[in-house]
Amino acid sequence: xxxxxxxxxxxxDKKKPLPAPKTEQRPSKAERSAYFGRREAAKVLRTVxxxxxxxxxxxxxxTLVYSPSIRNKKATFAxxxxxxxYLSIIKDVLDTSCVLNNKWKRQEELMYIVTYDLLFGKxxxxxxxxxxxxxxxxxxxxxxxxxxxxxxxxxxxxELLAQxxxxxxxxxxxxxxxxxxxxVDSAVKELEKHCTVLKDDLVPDLLILPPGVDLHDHPxxxxxxxxxxxxxxxxxxxxxxxxxxxxxxDACSAPGNKTVHLSALMKGKGKIVxxxxxxxxxxxxxxxxxxxxxxxxxxxxGDFLIINPDDPAFSELRAILLDPSCSGSxxxxxxxxxxxxxxxxxxxxxSNANRLTRLAAFQKKAxxxxxxxxxxxRIVYSTCSIHQIENEDVIKSVLPLALKNGFELETPxxxxxxxxxxxxxxxxxxLRMDPIEDKEGFFIALFVRKSGNQRQPDPCKGDCxxxxxxxxPLPFTRLxxxxxxxxxxxxxxxxxxxxx
Numbered sequence: 001x002x003x004x005x006x007x008x009x010x011x012x013d014k015k016k017p018l019p020a021p022k023t024e025q026r027p028s029k030a031e032r033s034a035y036f037g038r039r040e041a042a043k044v045l046r047t048v049x050x051x052x053x054x055x056x057x058x059x060x061x062x063t064l065v066y067s068p069s070i071r072n073k074k075a076t077f078a079x080x081x082x083x084x085x086y087l088s089i090i091k092d093v094l095d096t097s098c099v100l101n102n103k104w105k106r107q108e109e110l111m112y113i114v115t116y117d118l119l120f121g122k123x124x125x126x127x128x129x130x131x132x133x134x135x136x137x138x139x140x141x142x143x144x145x146x147x148x149x150x151x152x153x154x155x156x157x158x159e160l161l162a163q164x165x166x167x168x169x170x171x172x173x174x175x176x177x178x179x180x181x182x183x184v185d186s187a188v189k190e191l192e193k194h195c196t197v198l199k200d201d202l203v204p205d206l207l208i209l210p211p212g213v214d215l216h217d218h219p220x221x222x223x224x225x226x227x228x229x230x231x232x233x234x235x236x237x238x239x240x241x242x243x244x245x246x247x248x249x250d251a252c253s254a255p256g257n258k259t260v261h262l263s264a265l266m267k268g269k270g271k272i273v274x275x276x277x278x279x280x281x282x283x284x285x286x287x288x289x290x291x292x293x294x295x296x297x298x299x300x301x302g303d304f305l306i307i308n309p310d311d312p313a314f315s316e317l318r319a320i321l322l323d324p325s326c327s328g329s330x331x332x333x334x335x336x337x338x339x340x341x342x343x344x345x346x347x348x349x350x351s352n353a354n355r356l357t358r359l360a361a362f363q364k365k366a367x368x369x370x371x372x373x374x375x376x377x378r379i380v381y382s383t384c385s386i387h388q389i390e391n392e393d394v395i396k397s398v399l400p401l402a403l404k405n406g407f408e409l410e411t412p413x414x415x416x417x418x419x420x421x422x423x424x425x426x427x428x429x430x431l432r433m434d435p436i437e438d439k440e441g442f443f444i445a446l447f448v449r450k451s452g453n454q455r456q457p458d459p460c461k462g463d464c465x466x467x468x469x470x471x472x473p474l475p476f477t478r479l480x481x482x483x484x485x486x487x488x489x490x491x492x493x494x495x496x497x498x499x500x
Contacts, residue, residue, distance in 0.1 A: 027127040035128045037072050038117070041079040042110035044070070047280075048080070049109065063255055066216050066228075068287065073216050083116040085161065089148070090115050096144035099137045104130070119145060120157070171439040173209040174200070175226045176234050176257075179264045180293050182225040190220060202413060203234045205264070224291035229257045230331070232384065232433050232442035236323060237261035239412035239431075239444050240380040244269040246318040251304040251370060254281030256288030258323060263294035272297045275304040305366060309373040319378040320370045324363050326383040326390050327356060330433070330441020360389045367398050371405055371447065379407070379447040386441035388421055391432075395445050396424045407447040420445075 027035070044064045061084075064070075065077040083090070090112050094100055104111055107130065114134050118124045119141060126132040134141070149155065177187040184205055191197045195213050200206035207226075209215075220226045237258050242248045244267045253259045253274035262272055274289070274297050276282045282301050289297050307314065363383070370379050383390050395409070402408070409429040418437070420430025433442035 027125070031125050031127045033072065033075075034117075034122065034125075035131070037075050037079060038110065038113045038128075038131075040070050040072070040076045041083065042107075042113050044076060044080050045083060045112065046109040048084070063284070067284070068222075068291075074214070079113060079116070079121075082121065083113050086116055086120055086157075087112060089145075089157065089161075090119075092148050093119070093141055093144045096147060097137070097140045099134070099140055104133065115141065170211040172211055173213045173215070174229060174231050174234065175207045175209060175215065176203070176229040176261065177205045177207065177226050178224055178260065178292055179205055180260070180268055181223070182220070187220065187226055191215075191226075194218075200231065202416070203231065203238050206231060206234050224293060227257055227260070227292070229261070230440060232330075232438070232440055233257060234261065235413065235431075235442075236380055236382045236444060237265055237321065239382075239446050240319055240321050240378055242266050242270070242319050242378075246270045247314075247316045248272045248319045248321065249304075249314070249317055249373075250274045251320060251322045251366065252276070252324050253299075254278065254285040254288075256285040256292075258321060259285070259297055260288055260292035260294040262321065263292065263296055266296065268294070268296050270296060273300050274298065275300045275302060275307075277301075277303050305369055307369075309369070314373060315375055317373055317375050319380075320373065320376055321380050321382075322366055322370050323380075323382045324366045326359055326363065326385040327387060328384055330386045330435060330443075331384040356387055356389050360394055363390060363394050364397050367394060368401055371398060371402050371407060377449050380412075381445045381447070383443045384441065385443060386435060388423065391443040391445075392421050392423050392427055392430065395420075395427075395430065399424070399426070402447055406449045408450060410446045410448045412444050412446045 044061070047064055048061055061080060062077070065080060066073050070076050094111065094115060100108070100111060110130050111134065114124060114130050118134055118138055124131050124135055126135045145157070149157070152159075175187075175191070177184045184199070184207070188197050188199070188207065191207065191209065194215075195209055198208040200208055206229075215221050215226075215228065218226075221228060238261075240248075240262070242262055242265055246266060247270060248262055248266070250259045250262060250272060254276045256274065259272060259274045266272070272294070274285060276285050276299065279301070282299060286299055289299070363381075367379075367381050370376070370381075381395070385391060399409075409426050411429045412431050416431055418432045418434055420427035420432055420443075422428070429446070431442075431444040433440055435441040
């Protein structure tokens with residue numbers, strides 16, 4: 001039955017409207033880009049901070065940011081550098097505000113990134129769980145920052161950063177042409193579309209571009225036609241001078257720029273064994289080799305120091321490139337190491353001195369091992385360090401062994417004006433680059449074995465020596481005994497004649 005026209009409708013009879021469904025506003029393209037950019041930056045920051053804490057970096061900040069896995073390289077690079085620049089303040093703010101629970105402490109690198117953006121960088125939207133979490137606690141973060149400024153007796157954040165600021169020094173952009181894929185003239189022609197290009201007068205395949213030129217997204221770089229490689233780094237493989245068809249060992253290879261340069265100098269012929277102990281750096285090395293098209297490189301995931309010099313697999317080894325772990329003091333500015341926590345303190349600390357001593361001990365051990373390979377004719381030892389303890393002192397300490405095995409120091413790039421510190425005879429053969437004059441500090445030593453002085457492999461290994469009564473064959477021992485008896489008899493006769 002229908003309701004009568006004038007019947008009063010009770011409120012309970014009315015159908016209550018359904019609540020509108022809660023719809024979250026879809027993030028804009030810019031918000032999504034910022035969201036993923038912070039995650040990429042956090043991943044790089046984690047690797048950088050872990051490597052700095054262990055004093056064994058997987059790669060420089062630039063190397064990590066400009067790897068193929070990072071999409072928005074420019075934005076990620078800027079975000080990582082700025083977060084590192086403010087990191088000490090960010091940590092103080094988070095500690096003072098006590099906003100991080102255990103869950104978020106396990107993602108501290110992401111929280112550093114978001115906090116930087118929230119307080120000092122771009123305005124952060126609430127898109128993303130981490131962003132929303134800190135966005136709701138922004139008043140607490142700002143209050144903590146205000147307390148820190150009062151405690152430090154400064155009015156502005158810039159005053160806190162003043163002690164960490166460094167002067168930028170203009171440095172040319174060096175580009176090494178990968179002649180496995182491209183000739184130098186073709187590279188010059190293509191790059192001249194963007195900027196002025198000069199050819200280096202020392203390294204044949206090295207080009208000089210104006211400071212600040214950004215080529216990280218250029219097709220020649222992403223395709224492996226050219227490598228963004230500094231002058232000093234490019235001089236190392238050139239100093240070794242490997243020839244096509246040689247067998248060469250790169251003892252500490254990653255990230256692989258010098259390795260693939262060796263391959264280019266050898267025209268892709270012969271064989272290069274690239275050693276790398278660290279698993280993460282092995283992956284970086286493999287990627288560099290693949291991009292370069294260096295098909296004559298074989299990656300050896302292992303420790304160079306445990307390779308047996310007398311192993312038949314290395315009997316035809318002609319040259320070794322040894323660029324061991326070092327302090328990196330010569331390229332600290334270029335690597336942006338001044339942004340790392342370990343470089344925010346006084347450099348002349350006892351821990352830093354101890355670190356240099358440990359590094360020098362490892363470098364000496366590695367160089368001695370390289371000098372013990374019997375068939376090797378050329379060895380280059382290089383560091384990106386300015387410290388004598390890692391450079392001239394290491395060379396001086398191994399000279400007796402080098403001379404014993406037939407090696408002599410030779411002069412790489414004779415026209416280069418800066419040489420080793422005069423701390424021993426022969427240091428004039430060493431090559432140094434100066435951080436002020438050359439915009440980076442570097443060191444190169446070249447050992448060359450003179451013909452006919454090869455060390456002979458030990459023919460008697462392992463248990464075979466147990467079959468001999470001495471280290472010499474038995475017939476020789478008998479002849480020696482007969483010779484000694486005749487000498488004694490002769491001396492007795494001479495003595496009797498004198499007595500008469």
